[in-house]
Amino acid sequence: MILTVTLNLALDVTYDVAALVPHTTHRVRAVRHRAGGKGVNVARVLHTLGQETVATGLCGGPTGALITQELTDSSVPHDLVPVAGDTRRVVTVTDADATVFAEPGPIVAPQEWEHFQDRFAARAARARVVVLSGSLPRGLPSDAYAVLTRLARRAGAKVLLDSGGPALRAGAAAGPDLIKPNAAELAEAGLDPRTLPLVVSRGPDGMLAGTPQGHWEALPPEILPGNPTGAGDAAAAALALALRDDTPWPQALADAVALSASAVVTPVAGDVDLATYHRLREHVTVREIPCPW
Numbered sequence: 001m002i003l004t005v006t007l008n009l010a011l012d013v014t015y016d017v018a019a020l021v022p023h024t025t026h027r028v029r030a031v032r033h034r035a036g037g038k039g040v041n042v043a044r045v046l047h048t049l050g051q052e053t054v055a056t057g058l059c060g061g062p063t064g065a066l067i068t069q070e071l072t073d074s075s076v077p078h079d080l081v082p083v084a085g086d087t088r089r090v091v092t093v094t095d096a097d098a099t100v101f102a103e104p105g106p107i108v109a110p111q112e113w114e115h116f117q118d119r120f121a122a123r124a125a126r127a128r129v130v131v132l133s134g135s136l137p138r139g140l141p142s143d144a145y146a147v148l149t150r151l152a153r154r155a156g157a158k159v160l161l162d163s164g165g166p167a168l169r170a171g172a173a174a175g176p177d178l179i180k181p182n183a184a185e186l187a188e189a190g191l192d193p194r195t196l197p198l199v200v201s202r203g204p205d206g207m208l209a210g211t212p213q214g215h216w217e218a219l220p221p222e223i224l225p226g227n228p229t230g231a232g233d234a235a236a237a238a239l240a241l242a243l244r245d246d247t248p249w250p251q252a253l254a255d256a257v258a259l260s261a262s263a264v265v266t267p268v269a270g271d272v273d274l275a276t277y278h279r280l281r282e283h284v285t286v287r288e289i290p291c292p293w
């Protein structure tokens with residue numbers, strides 16, 4: 001089982017408009033509401049692929065209730081831990097591209113964090129891989145991902161970390177099996193990529209892997225237009241499967257690039273188009289390269 005963790009869950013609200021123009025009124029053409037946050041998207045993609053997964057995280061208030069209901073309706077297995085504060089909304093405005101407005105999320109009390117760690121440790125004991133994704137809500141220590149990484153390791157699970165800023169920097173220090181930042185998150189965290197097993201996503205420019213076994217670059221066969229929100233989460237789903245199955249890096253990267261591209265053509269984060277995935281998968285180019293850092 002792959003356990004995904006979303007400490008800062010979100011109700012993803014997607015507004016489709018003709019063109020986003022700051023300081024004007026927009027008539028929204030279509031509105032979509034859906035349980036989100038990076039780990040939830042990873043779990044949804046794994047579920048779509050028919051893989052065993054459970055989404056955990058911190059969830060509260062009326063927005064949290066909507067999220068729980070949506071996950072149940074979508075049959076995405078979940079075990080969310082309650083908090084008193086109301087879960088946030090993340091609004092994505094899509095026109096030819098995507099613009100994201102991410103609320104900060106609730107303030108989590110110390111005892112809620114303690115309770116989560118206990119539930120997490122019990123769940124991690126039944127997981128082969130744990131995916132730690134996204135931002136941290138207020139109230140959590142910046143080393144929250146380091147704490148969870150150590151608990152997961154103790155429970156015998158591998159760890160994939162996908163975050164940014166101080167949360168990524170502190171989490172990386174605990175030695176997860178793989179980190180998957182995008183290029184901006186890596187730069188923002190100030191990490192030395194030569195010291196870490198990592199896959200860096202570069203949007204339409206594909207992905208770079210730096211591992212003890214070597215370095216690779218993977219490029220998509222074509223650039224597809226659409227909503228890139230959630231593409232990184234689809235890549236994380238592919239990489240979690242690769243960690244679980246000890247897939248060789250070139251194959252893992254090709255899967256990640258194709259699955260990520262197949263998320264771009266769907267209108268909401270967390271969805272992948274399996275026909276696009278299978279079509280692109282055979283044509284992703286992977287080549288071994290000298291250390292790019």
Ligand SMILES: O=P(O)(O)OC[C@H]1O[C@](O)(CO)[C@@H](O)[C@H]1O
Nearest residue numbers: 010036037038090134135230269
């Ligand atoms: O935790 P954050 O880094 O704020 O990211 C959350 C957001 O990212 C997405 O997961 C897309 O990657 C959205 O579903 C949205 O909820």
